[in-house]
Amino acid sequence: MPIYQKIKEALEASIADGVYPIGERLPPEITLAKQFKVSRETIRSAIKLLEQESKVFVRHGVGTFVVNPLPSLPNSLENLMSVTSMLMHAGLEDGERREKLHKEVPTDEWKELLQLKPNEDVIVHERIRTANNEPVVFSKNVLSSKLVGEHILNKKKIGSLFQYLKEVHQIEIDKASTEIIVPLHTDPNCQKLLIHPATTVLLLKQIHYDLHNKPVLFSLDYFRNDIFKFFISRIRS
Amino acid sequence: MPIYQKIKEALEASIADGVYPIGERLPPEITLAKQFKVSRETIRSAIKLLEQESKVFVRHGVGTFVVNPLPSLPNSLENLMSVTSMLMHAGLEDGERREKLHKEVPTDEWKELLQLKPNEDVIVHERIRTANNEPVVFSKNVLSSKLVGEHILNKKKIGSLFQYLKEVHQIEIDKASTEIIVPLHTDPNCQKLLIHPATTVLLLKQIHYDLHNKPVLFSLDYFRNDIFKFFISRIRS
DNA sequence: CAGTGGTCTAGACCACCGC
DNA sequence: CGGTGGTCTAGACCACTGC
Numbered sequence: 001m002p003i004y005q006k007i008k009e010a011l012e013a014s015i016a017d018g019v020y021p022i023g024e025r026l027p028p029e030i031t032l033a034k035q036f037k038v039s040r041e042t043i044r045s046a047i048k049l050l051e052q053e054s055k056v057f058v059r060h061g062v063g064t065f066v067v068n069p070l071p072s073l074p075n076s077l078e079n080l081m082s083v084t085s086m087l088m089h090a091g092l093e094d095g096e097r098r099e100k101l102h103k104e105v106p107t108d109e110w111k112e113l114l115q116l117k118p119n120e121d122v123i124v125h126e127r128i129r130t131a132n133n134e135p136v137v138f139s140k141n142v143l144s145s146k147l148v149g150e151h152i153l154n155k156k157k158i159g160s161l162f163q164y165l166k167e168v169h170q171i172e173i174d175k176a177s178t179e180i181i182v183p184l185h186t187d188p189n190c191q192k193l194l195i196h197p198a199t200t201v202l203l204l205k206q207i208h209y210d211l212h213n214k215p216v217l218f219s220l221d222y223f224r225n226d227i228f229k230f231f232i233s234r235i236r237s
Numbered sequence: 238m239p240i241y242q243k244i245k246e247a248l249e250a251s252i253a254d255g256v257y258p259i260g261e262r263l264p265p266e267i268t269l270a271k272q273f274k275v276s277r278e279t280i281r282s283a284i285k286l287l288e289q290e291s292k293v294f295v296r297h298g299v300g301t302f303v304v305n306p307l308p309s310l311p312n313s314l315e316n317l318m319s320v321t322s323m324l325m326h327a328g329l330e331d332g333e334r335r336e337k338l339h340k341e342v343p344t345d346e347w348k349e350l351l352q353l354k355p356n357e358d359v360i361v362h363e364r365i366r367t368a369n370n371e372p373v374v375f376s377k378n379v380l381s382s383k384l385v386g387e388h389i390l391n392k393k394k395i396g397s398l399f400q401y402l403k404e405v406h407q408i409e410i411d412k413a414s415t416e417i418i419v420p421l422h423t424d425p426n427c428q429k430l431l432i433h434p435a436t437t438v439l440l441l442k443q444i445h446y447d448l449h450n451k452p453v454l455f456s457l458d459y460f461r462n463d464i465f466k467f468f469i470s471r472i473r474s
Numbered sequence: 475c476a477g478t479g480g481t482c483t484a485g486a487c488c489a490c491c492g493c
Numbered sequence: 494c495g496g497t498g499g500t501c502t503a504g505a506c507c508a509c510t511g512c
Contacts (some may be wrong), residue, residue, distance in 0.1 A: 061490035068450035182437035198420035213305035234317035298509035
């Protein structure tokens, strides 16, 4: 682990221990550099990390100040994870009921979003995830059939698509552009989850990209909002 | 503007002009340093900015590569802005109908979230925002009355609460922790917006913080999802 | 092995802030 | 004005990757 990482954690620990109380100023960078016996730039790298995590607040010409710790948000939405991972994080066993898995001619929307070539077909995969035999998520996934081949059509159970793409095709999903939607109750996909009167459903419409920002996977994920909670940290730009 | 910022923009322009095509490698850092007649660290600062915006993809020991540009998301949720700003961005005139503005004894939830002292009262402000005389947003705001004083109770129209807090109290709202919720149709606040059959409502339950992460404002904002769209960029951590 | 990015240094000068 | 953080340099060595 690089030195600036260690210093960052040391400073974090000092803050937690009350050596530098909330609202107080940290020692100036030069002083810290002498204390840790490193150059000033190394200290600055450590402080930059703390600043990004909003643990300190830096004011040019004044100093670096310890701020109030923010409450930790569980499962923040800006952290991309597969539905399978979300189920595990929520402590739910992952039952799976397949509804559809076949090749299709893509819609115009899919063509555009997945940057498909003319005459390129797609694989469409729909399934319901269950916990205690109750449906909790409905997912529709769309992939280029050229990308994943048609071998996938013979698979009995796929599990995490993210993991499948990584292990079988060395495609690493890294980012997603997501629209957050409240579906109508008349949406047939939504209705699959509306079992209890106190249930509401949130829809994530997502395009997933690999490390090179190539669009790989289009998905519609319907989540029961009485089971899953969604958080996000927002910052003024 | 610092040099590394200029270099970042110069590289961005070169990428846009096709000097460095998508998928290709940028020249090594040392080469760029010579080209721009700066030190290598300055080049690295520029590249770090490009990497954060996911314009390039850096691989240790290999090189820095230009990636596919991501589609720009309008109004990404991770950018915090006031409801007033959201209305303006959506091209809507901001009509305002006050429903409530008075002092109250806080609930236990508000006490905890706003870190109130015992016996500290709160100001509760509820209003409906309209566009073309139709309701589009319902907001409930809760603030410590000690923080903003009771002078606010005499205000006829408040407009942007963010702006009010900044101008009157020099309190700059900088971050928020937000829960994204699909409310039940039976929620009375939700019902104020359910006018058309094709309308759905999204609720943002937010705690707003100032620069020192002090909780300043608790709010419930109900948005008509047929009027507002919500996006977010997600990254694998 | 050669070439690349990742870290670190010691020192310099500048920009900003409060007194 | 003195003290702080912001930028920049020239050079060094290390860690990773592909040949």
